[in-house]
Amino acid sequence: MREILVKSILNKKKKRDSWFLDDYTLNPYEGCSFNCQYCYIRGSKYGENMAEGLAVKINGREVLDRQLAFRVKKDQYGIIALASATDPYIRAEEQYKMTQGFLELILKHRFPVLMITRSELIVRDLDILKEIDKQAIHAPDLSGxxxxxxxxxxxxxxxxxxxxATLEPGAPLPQARLETMKKCKEAGFLVGMNCIPTLPFISDTDEQLEQMVKAAKAYGADYILIGGLTLFGSGPADSKMLYRKFLERKFPELIPEYKKLYRIFYAPPESYLRDLNERADRICNRHGIRRSIV
Ligand code: SF4
Structure with missing residues (x-):
């Protein structure tokens, strides 16, 4: 694992994210060993196996402490997404405890946090998260x-x-994620499923969406987010090329359909997204679960 020094670690967004409500993003690691083939951060910088190019932002705690203190002084509270370009609980976290250190600072400065993960290791930090849950200060327009x-x-x-296992080869399996979500719910947290992306013709069918929504209900989710797949680039380490290899191996019959959806743009056409949205609405309404965090 490379150790790198950073000058800045807390990224302030120009605009609050409409799905996740975060004003800030925070990433303890560079790259991600979960290696999802469709990951938007992919590209030549990290290579085909992102676990090989992984780096830990070793001075991250000092930098974060300083940056959070600065934001407090300006009264700029807002939700911090931990993380947006790595998973906060990749295997290396067991050794480096960067995420844990960041959470201690988030608690110290009383910021709210959105944890985005695929890992059961989050259970280790539930005690700190409980304190953050009680003590955080929201941006005025979110506090109500x-x-x-x-x-x-x-x-x-x-x-x-x-x-x-094929598409997210380094990540815990979905069943383990569901069980971890249930544990977090039982510990009293606001929890949800983030099904972004759903995979066209694979996990975006009515039947598959219904299964995801039923799982969300069964494992205690307060909400479920459902969105489409983006695919970028034309280099060997880019998500579009890696996803194409996945289709060749597992679903060759779908390649013509994908060619139609991703012919020109990195995202499927508006008509596809509208249809996905309408079907997701219908299924979520039927099962009584909301499609947004609040
Ligand atoms: S867990 Fe997230 S950051 Fe990591 S590879 Fe998968 S999509 Fe990318």
């Missing part, structure tokens, strides 16, 4: 809408263990 300092969102692209 969200009365919790912590949101825990578990990411899924499918519930099928075989597809997940």
């Amino acid at each position: 809408r969200l009365n919790r300092g912590v949101v825990i969102s578990f990411s899924f692209s499918t519930l099928d263990p075989g597809i997940a």
Whole structure:
């Protein structure tokens, strides 16, 4: 594992994210050993196996302490997404404890946090998260809408263990994520499923969406987010090329359909997204689960 020094670690967004409500993003590691083939950060910088290029931002705690103190002074509270370009609980976290150190600082400065993960290691930090949940200060326009300092969102692209093992080879399997979500719910947290991306013709069918929504209900989710797949680039380490290899191995019959969806753009056309949205609405309404964090 490389150790790198950073000058800045807390990224302030120009605009609050409409799905996740975060104003800041924070990433303890560079790259991600979960290695999802569709990951948007992919590209030549990290190579085909992102576990090989992984780096820990070794001075991250000092930098974060300084940056949070600065934001407090300006009264710029807002939700911090931990993380947006890595998983906060990759295996290396067991050794480096960067995420844990960041959470201690987030608690010290009383910021709210959105945890986005696929890992059961989050259970290790539930005690710190409980304190953040009680003590965090929200941005004024969110404080009436969200009365919790912590949101825990578990990411899924499918519930099928075989597809997940191929497409997200370094990540815990979906069933383990569901069970971890249940533990977090039982510990009193606001939890949800983040099904972004769903995979066209694979996990975006009515039947598959229904299964995900039923799992969300069964394992205690307060919400489920459902969105489409983006695929970028034309280099060998880019998500579009790696995803194409996955289709060749597992679903060659779908290649013509994908060619139509991703012919020109990195995202599927508006008509596809509208249809996905309408079907997701219908299924979520039927099962009585909301499609947003608040
Ligand atoms: S867990 Fe997230 S950051 Fe890591 S490879 Fe998968 S999509 Fe990318």
